[in-house]
Amino acid sequence: MIKIRNLTKKYESLAVVDNINLEIEKGEIFGLLGPNGAGKTTVIHMLATLLKPTSGTAIVNGYDIITEPGKVRSSIGIVFQAPSSDDMLTGYENLKIHAFLYSVPSYEREKRIQSVLELVGLADRQNDEVKKYSGGMRRRLEIARGLLHKPKVMFLDEPTLGLDPSSREMMWEYIQKLVKEEDMTFILTTHYMEEADHLCNRIGIIDQGKIIALDTPANLKKIIGGDIVKIKPKSYPNLENLKKLIYIRKIELINGEIIMYVDNARTNMPDILLHLEAEYVEFRSPDLNDVFLKLASKNLKESVEGGFMERYAQYGK
């Protein structure tokens, strides 16, 4: 459905999107994760033909974003990270204009507008001007607008930013329904890891314009290497004994707590406790947060160490 080929965007000489290659299948919900400034919005805007790539291209729904931008735009919908509704118009008017510009057939127009308004819980506020909406209501209107014309490919740039938990879950359900019933394809960015985990078939983690990981959420979690076990020992433990256990992949001592990465923590826990006396024990399976922090903060640390810390050290002198 989407084929990204060597896509690059440079501002001055700085590549904020750096030679990305990626294929997304029809019916996928693809999550694009990454720290602030990683280039997620830039990628989406290029795919939506709003920004011109410095080099490379992409095929969206069979059309080239450079040579057939009009056809690409007819195939897609987009919910922007930044607000885009017209404050001076009512929620209903905003949606109606959108329906016109996307040539939603007139016999369906009203029905669809009302159904998306219903979905995002704005039906009773539809005749209020948007400037009278709360932040979350505006966000919901943006989502309603994006979904109105049921495009083949939908880009959602941090769609659930600022939504309350129940609205968020409703959104998730609706997105999954659209994939099932309408065979739509979604590309979404988010900073909520549980959202990505719950919703996405596949996730790409992007950092400084490059894709640094690309896999299913389950496979990504395997990068962490086992469950995370935290034990506060009663006395100073003999770590050497623990290190010999084959199901322990990695072991660290941080602030008097032992952090271990363990295969099948549930079944191996009793055995571990034979080797030391514990004050308390915590363990959990790794989540995408761990993956994100591990992958994305590596770069962050490097750039801090190489830049800020060095300058700070010099400042100290």
Added chain:
Amino acid sequence: MNIIQFLYNAITIAEMEARKIRHDTTELWTRLVQPALWLLIFGETFNAMRAMSTGSFSYIQFITPGILAQSVLFIAIFYGITVVWERDVGIITKLLSTPASHVSIVLGKSLAASIRGIFQAMMIFVLALILEVHIRLDPIDIAGVFAVTILFAMCFSSLSMLLASFMKTRDRMMGIGQALTMPLFFASNAIYPISAMPVWLQYISKCNPLSYVVDAMRSMLLSGSYENLPLDILILIASTVVFVSLASVTIKRLLE
């Protein structure tokens, strides 16, 4: 993209603007102050002084079409500021992401400026009637004046959008708008006849689209002699086509 969808999109975009005006009409009323002052103070004073030879018409008659054109010019030339503002709040980004062609977006936006222009023209008619300025009130002429107003606002608002695609900020647009309106206004026949100008200025005013607009309005509102009208309108249409086409190529730069 077929032509019906194209026009439909342009009208949708213009209609969006009309709705906004309906939600809040303050802006329209405040825009009335300036032309009212021109007519009332400048017009009446010079009228009483009889300082300018304006042929068979009184001075206030003479400048009424000029002031009409001037106030529409102000709306149109500063329209780029509105567009920059709409870029800042995401509306332009949203429009550019829809299947609507960029030409239809620029056309729609320039029609939106025309809607404001029309309102302005109507108010100036009312003002002229109140001040008992004798203008021709033939329905065909009035329709003609509105038609010229629409074209004129489209022409200069698309020029403004063209400039906005390069200037990108409101401050710069404000500056360039001011830098343009005064020379355009004074190097035209809006408030004095071309024959009263020094020769070099006469040449400049012949290249000034505003002169043709004022000339067209004057022939419909005052003289009723239409021999220059085809040329006036032709030049206006040609400039509108050029500016709309150029602006629709450049408008995407606003997002860069």
